[in-house]
Amino acid sequence: MSTDGYSVGATTTEWHDALVKHKIIAKPEREVTQDETDIKFMWETREKEEANKYKDKTLEELGEMEDDGEERGKGKEQKKKKKGTIEELRRKRLQELKDKETAERFGRIQAISKADYTKEVTEASKQSTVVCCLFAFSQPESKKMLQCLEILAERFKECKFVKIKGQECIEDYPEDFCPTLIIYKSENPIGHIKGLQCFGGIEVISPDIVEWELAQIGVWKTQMETNPRTFQMHTKNKTRSRYQSKSANGERSEIDAEQQDEGAERASDASDLDLD
Structure with missing residues (x-):
């Protein structure tokens, strides 16, 4: 009987040692x-x-x-x-x-001119996602969107937000299309959203709703688990139902018409979100 010179916790035979020496079998591992x-x-x-x-x-x-x-x-x-x-x-x-x-170098909406567009939007999207808002002065819808984007710029400081007057960016751009969001990532447009219909309209839109909708097209990841607009609509409909039960027939018909308009609005959301 002999050993291979290592403490393996057990004695080996000469035959075993010879097999190990010629690499026919593996050397036993030393027990810890x-x-x-x-x-x-x-x-x-x-x-x-x-x-x-x-x-x-x-x-x-x-x-x-x-x-x-x-x-x-x-x-x-x-x-x-x-x-x-x-x-x-x-x-x-x-x-x-x-x-x-580096990740939080933005945090606000930057105003740009048409001459800056390529550099500040297309080329800048190599480094980070860029959300560009085409707006119209004194337009309530544009003001509402820019208010939402100001808050989102604080939330997502790794994303670049810029704004430019619609008719300065694109000659004769219809103000009815404003606000328009153009989203660039890696020099490619990944989203093109006209107006507020996609976000529920001026009475419904909120920073949370914009955050949710942009997350759906890959602008960023959101921590929200459910669509905040669905929650708002559900609450609004419950309120209307209670009002209907106490209203006269004429008032009820008017509310039913509003609900039908709301349903049409939701059905048109997909057409408002054009991915280039």
Whole structure:
């Protein structure tokens, strides 16, 4: 009986060793002892505890701790390891700040001119999605849309929002088509929405509804699980039903007509959303 020179927890025969030597069979793996497992767990726990000490530190605090380690820890392995941990955390924190700054570099609607369109919309869409609003001055629908977009620009700072007067962007562009949203991604238009019908009209539209509808065509991802417009319409219809039960016949007919118009509005939504 002989062994292969490794502690495998069991004795092997010469025949077995010969098979291993000529690579006919694999060499048995060394069994890990309980002591080794416990020691490994202990060091991993210590390293996690050490790293957690610096997790919530600011960049300035990490810098001070790094300087302190250089002054007191020369020639000490433990201090050297601590310094390496702090340096790594500082690099990670700086990268996180840089990434956040890059992702959130917008946050408002930028007014552009026709000369800026290619640069600020088409070319800019290489880096981020661009939502361009063609609007008409003093038009209530345009004002309502721009109010919604101002709020969404704050919510989705990684997305670029721009606005331009419709007739300046496109000569003789009908004001009835305003507001018009043109959405670009990777230099390609992915959405073209005229008016507010797609969002329920001027009385229904809200930032949440615009967020939901644009999420459906891939402008961004929304945290909302249900269509906020459906909820609004459901609540509105319930209110009307209670009113109908207390109204005279003439009033009821007028409300029924409003509900029919609302249904027609919903049915026309698909035609208002043209994907180029």
